[in-house]
Amino acid sequence: MLSHIYLVYGSTKPLVEDKVDKIIYQYIETPDDFNFSRYDLQETPFEVITEDAMTLPFLSDQKVIVINNSFIFTGEKIKIAIDIDLEKVITFLEKFEGPNIVIFKVLHDKLDERKKIVKRIKNLHTVEKIEPLDENGMKHLVKQIFNQHYKEIKADALDEMIHLTGLNYSNVVKEMDKLILFVGDNPIITKRDVSDVVSRSLEQNVFLLTDYITKGDKHRAIHLLKDLINMKEEPIKLLALISSQYRLYYQVKILSQKGFSEAQIAKQVKVHPYRVKLALRKVKAMDLKVILNIIRECAETDYALKSSYLDKILILELFILKI
Numbered sequence: 141m142l143s144h145i146y147l148v149y150g151s152t153k154p155l156v157e158d159k160v161d162k163i164i165y166q167y168i169e170t171p172d173d174f175n176f177s178r179y180d181l182q183e184t185p186f187e188v189i190t191e192d193a194m195t196l197p198f199l200s201d202q203k204v205i206v207i208n209n210s211f212i213f214t215g216e217k218i219k220i221a222i223d224i225d226l227e228k229v230i231t232f233l234e235k236f237e238g239p240n241i242v243i244f245k246v247l248h249d250k251l252d253e254r255k256k257i258v259k260r261i262k263n264l265h266t267v268e269k270i271e272p273l274d275e276n277g278m279k280h281l282v283k284q285i286f287n288q289h290y291k292e293i294k295a296d297a298l299d300e301m302i303h304l305t306g307l308n309y310s311n312v313v314k315e316m317d318k319l320i321l322f323v324g325d326n327p328i329i330t331k332r333d334v335s336d337v338v339s340r341s342l343e344q345n346v347f348l349l350t351d352y353i354t355k356g357d358k359h360r361a362i363h364l365l366k367d368l369i370n371m372k373e374e375p376i377k378l379l380a381l382i383s384s385q386y387r388l389y390y391q392v393k394i395l396s397q398k399g400f401s402e403a404q405i406a407k408q409v410k411v412h413p414y415r416v417k418l419a420l421r422k423v424k425a426m427d428l429k430v431i432l433n434i435i436r437e438c439a440e441t442d443y444a445l446k447s448s449y450l451d452k453i454l455i456l457e458l459f460i461l462k463i
Contacts (some may be wrong), residue, residue: 144238147213149171149246150270151311154281158247159270165216167202167241181244182209182220190232193242203240203260210244213261215252228256233260275414278307286329289320292404293329300334304344307414311341342373345416346381350389353382353434353460354426361460375452376445380460382440390431392416393423437463 149154168175174199177187189207199202211218212226218349237243244261249272251258261267273281279298284291293301301319305311315338322337323329340348345368348358352361368378395405402420406413423431443458445452 141179142268145235145242145244145261145456146296147210147244147246147251147264147265148270149251149268150250151246151247151249152270152271152273153311153313155270155273156245156247159268161438162243163243164204166205166310167204168200171204174198174207175203177203178208180208181211181224182218182451185222186224186229186232190228193232193236195240197240201239204243206243206245208245210246211287213244213246213251213255213258214248215250216248226255230257231259233257233264234265244332252375253380260441272306272412272447273309274418275307282312285313285316286320291320291327291329294331297331298332299327300331301338304334304338304340306341306343307412308341308343315339341382341417342368342381346378346385349378350382350385351422353429353463354422358461362457365456365460369453373454376442379438379442379445379456381454383435383442386434387437388415388419388433389423390425390428392419392433393426393431396420396423405451420428433462 148156148159148163164171177192188263189205192203193205193214195203204252212224212229215311234420248328251267253259258321278364279302282298282301283293285456301312303316318337319329323333349361349364352358352364355406365378369375388409390407393410395408400408402413402416405420437459441455444450444455446456
């Protein structure tokens with residue numbers, strides 16, 4: 141396996157950047173204009189990057205080229221002003237032999253394994269997946285970033301923040317920025333501050349919605365559904381997320397009954413351990429037959445949303461009232 145090209149990917153930006161920095165300093169002690177280049181694949185033609193990668197380094201044994209936003213390895217649909225010929229990129233991956241080092245950086249938790257370009261780079265080069273942070277890791281990072289801004293967040297406030305945002309790093313960062321502006325010169329962030337400012341993520345809203353549905357709290361479920369619709373969330377998307385949550389409940393219930401641990405379940409169903417942790421709390425009091433019935437109702441509602449002339453919001457409301 142060649143070692144001149146790396147692909148580093150993951151959804152937690154600081155961890156991905158830390159890994160990229162380690163690779164950089166593995167080859168050059170002090171990055172400068174002669175031995176280091178950084179590009180953005182959404183802004184720079186790949187031919188320019190190729191030319192730089194193929195140019196012999198000046199006053200150095202090797203040059204390191206970092207390529208940010210390397211979306212071509214994911215399933216993301218991104219509109220950019222420049223065209224990227226993937227076959228030329230694949231040819232580069234197949235023929236490049238150094239001496240320079242090329243690092244593709246992807247801030248995404250998944251690669252599109254169906255793509256030829258992903259298969260080629262995995263077969264020929266070094267691909268590093270940076271696993272997302274667990275709950276304790278995210279809390280440590282949040283406290284660290286707040287400390288850099290001379291802020292301290294109370295333990296209960298931190299718990300509430302993670303509860304509202306989940307463990308999606310980009311969501312957490314946005315809400316941290318809001319909190320820092322909100323508290324101003326106050327060095328302490330309280331649970332009240334978090335409750336007043338932090339927005340619940342879509343994932344957490346859907347989790348709460350399924351909780352209301354499971355408990356039979358139809359009034360709150362309908363109220364939350366209308367809030368999500370007002371936030372421009374599409375009914376079909378919301379139903380898909382609800383269905384996904386109940387499928388997770390079913391899988392977690394089955395695997396937990398078979399004696400699987402939280403970590404084993406997360407690996408088996410390929411979701412973040414934090415989602416499994418929350419699901420395990422819920423399924424203890426849930427009957428498998430009830431879960432299966434809701435999954436069937438989801439399937440029937442999905443068909444109705446895609447084929448009926450009725451108002452889609454009304455169909456979703458009727459679904460909630462029915463179950």
